[in-house]
Amino acid sequence: MFGRRNGVTREQVLTALADVLDPELHKSIVELDMVKDVAVTDGHVRVEALLTIGACPLRETIVDSIRAKVAAIPGVAAVDVSLGVMSAEQRQALVGRLRGDGTPQRPSSFLGPDSPTRVIAVASGKGGVGKSTVTVNLAAALAGGGLRVGVLDADVYGFSIPRMLGVHGRPTMIDQMLIPLEVQGIRVISIGFLLPSEEEAVIWRGPLLHKTLTTFINEVHWGPDLDYLLIDLPPGTGDVSITIAQTLPQSHMLLVTTPQAAASQVARRAARMAEKVNMELVGVIENMSYFVPAPDQPPVYVFGRGGGATLAKELEVPLLGEIPLDQSVREGGDEGRPVVMSHPDSAAAAAFRESAERLRAAVPVPPRVLSRD
C-alpha cells in the first residue's frame, strides 16, 4: 500500500492533532499538553490523550475528533486512542496556561482594559418584564450570527436561564476554575448548575451573593475568544448589580421594559444607576409591546403603548427593539429553546434578531487579531 511506503510521521500526527480542540476549553489539545504520546507503526497510529478529569463528560467527543483528524492523514490505516487522566501537577500547569503565560493573571479576558469581549448587563427596574427571555434570545440570535456568546445568569435568587436555554448539568471544575456549560454555541453559567437541584431555593444574604458573582466573573473560563458576555441581572438596583458594577472595569447596560408606564418609570432608576457607576447605557428593548390576535387583525396594545420609546428618548439612547407578545416566546422559554431557535419565522424571533443586530452595531466587537498560537 502507498501509505506504508510514504510513512506517516509523528509530526504529521501532531500537526493534525493541533486542530482538535478541547470541547470545553476551546483550545487545541496539543497546546494544552493533553497529548501524552503518539506512536506510529506502519500506518497504525496510537494516540494517548490525557483528560483533565477522569469523569470528563465530553470524552467521546474528544476521542471522535482525534480519530477523525488522524484518520484523514494520507497513509493512516488505523487509529487507536487511549485515554489517561492528568495528574494534579499537570492540571495546575493547564490552569496556568489557560490563565495566560503562567502569570497569575485572572482567566476572564474581559477584566483587562484592552479586552475585546463586550460585556452587556441586561437590566430592568421591575421584575417580570422578560429580562431573561430577552437575554437568551439575544444570545441565541448573536450566536446564530456566528458570534461567540456567553450568558452569565446573575439572577441568583430567581435564576431561570438553565430552563430557558434547556441546559442542565454540572460544570467541570479544573482546580479553581469553572468551565461553563455550552448549548447551541452559547456558554452558560448559572447558580442553578451548582445547587443540589434546580428546585433548591437560594436563601442568602449579600456577602454570599457577592462571592458567587465574583466567582462567576473571575473563576469561570469564559474563553479569550468570547465576543459578547450577556449578564442577566436580577430586577432592580441591589447587591448583585452593585457587585457587577464594582467588579467589571468596563461594561454596558441594556434596559428591558414593557410599554407600561409603571415599568418604564422604574427602569429609569436602573438607568440612573448605570450613570452613577459609569456603565454605558446602550439602549432599551421594549418587551410585550403588542399582541396580534390573528394575522388579519390589528395589534392590541395590552400594556399600553410607547413606554420603551419614551424611555429611550428620555435617556437619549436608541430603542433597540419592540418584541411582540407571542405565545411561542413563552413556550420556547419553557421548553428550553428560545423562540429565535424554536420558531425562527415568528414575528417575535424576527424582532429579537433585529434587536441583536442593532445591539451589535451599538456595541461592536473589535476586529480580532489572530494570536500566533
Added chain:
Amino acid sequence: MGRMPTPVEMGSVTDRAFTIVWSDGHRSTYTWRNLRAGCPCARCKGEWDSRPAALRAEDFPAALRAMRLERVGAYALRFGWTDGHDTGIYPFPLLRFELCECGDAAHAASPSGHPAPPR
C-alpha cells in the same frame, strides 16, 4: 447623559501628594490627609441614624499615607490607609469635583450633576 470624567493617569501611593490627570484634561492634586478626611464611607460620613462629626485633615497624623490603591469597576477608587481604614469607595466625580485641591474654581461644581454612587 454626559459620561463622568475618568482618570487617564494616576500617581502612586509612594508619592508625596496624590495626582490624577482626568479624561477632561484637568489635573488634580490631593494631600493624603485631606483624601483620608474626605472618605465617603458610612463609618466616616454616617448613616441614617448616625451622624459622626465631620472629619478634618488635622484629625490624622501628618505621616498618614495610602498603602493600597485600586480601581472599583469603572467609576471609583478605593484606598487602603496606614491607619487600617479601607472601606471608602471614592467615586470619580467626588475626586474630580469635590476633593480636588488644585485651587481652581473650574471644578467647583459638577457640570452634569453626578449624584453619589453606591458605596
